Structures are given as structure tokens and as C-alpha cells.
Amino acid sequence: MAYDPDNIFAKMLKGEIPCHKIYEDENTLAFLDIMPRSEGHTLVIPKAETENLFDVSPDVLAKTMAVVQTLAPKIRDAAGADGVLIQQFNGAAAGQTVFHLHFHIVPRKEGVDLKP
Numbered sequence: 001m002a003y004d005p006d007n008i009f010a011k012m013l014k015g016e017i018p019c020h021k022i023y024e025d026e027n028t029l030a031f032l033d034i035m036p037r038s039e040g041h042t043l044v045i046p047k048a049e050t051e052n053l054f055d056v057s058p059d060v061l062a063k064t065m066a067v068v069q070t071l072a073p074k075i076r077d078a079a080g081a082d083g084v085l086i087q088q089f090n091g092a093a094a095g096q097t098v099f100h101l102h103f104h105i106v107p108r109k110e111g112v113d114l115k116p
């Protein structure tokens, strides 16, 4: 599938759709998920036009993952959580619904189930 430059995250990057930004640098944007599965549920995306793991360059992937690694403990602590789930889907069959690469950072608390 070709990258769709009008996907919802591309529109956020262009400033056409608002988002609750929690981090930004020249390569990466992180913002709160609109339907959080727990308090603090965050999405980290590269600014590069890339759909998922199947087309991302190693350089973009490394920069994006570095931000995931930096933000994960900060989000855990800000949410008062005990750990974080990192989740990422590739292709509609795997559950991907927005076709711009993104990593979920989902704070988890002991004994608390995720929202569906």
C-alpha cells in the first residue's frame, strides 16, 4: 500500500488537526491517544512519511525508538504507573488503523486492566 499523505497523523504533522503534544523534535512527535487505554496513553510517531515497520528506514526507526525509550519512564512516572506496554501494529490484518508508523506507550498499574 502506498503511503497516504492525508492520513490522520500526517494531518497532525501538518498542523491541520490538533493533538495534545507531549514531545517534539525535528524527527519525532509524541501526543496523547484520543481513546486512551489507560491514563497517559501516548503515541510516538516519526515525522517521515512511513506506514509501518515494513517501509521504515533503519535510521528513522532508530530515532523513533530512542524517543520511545526516553519517554517511557517519564510517562510511567507521570501516570503513577508501575510499568509500560509498548505496542505497534503492522497492516490492517494485525490491527493497524492509522497508516503512519506509530508506537503506543501504555502505562500499566499493578492489578488494573486496560480499557478496551
Ligand code: 5GP
Binding pocket: 008, 019, 020, 031, 032, 033, 034, 035, 036, 043, 088, 089, 095, 096, 097, 098, 099, 102
Ligand atoms: P492502531 O493503528 O495502532 O491500531 O491505532 C491507532 C491509534 O490512534 C488508536 O489508539 C486511536 O485511538 C488513535 N487515534 C486515532 N485517531 C486519532 C486522533 O485523531 N487523535 C489522536 N490523538 N489519536 C487518534
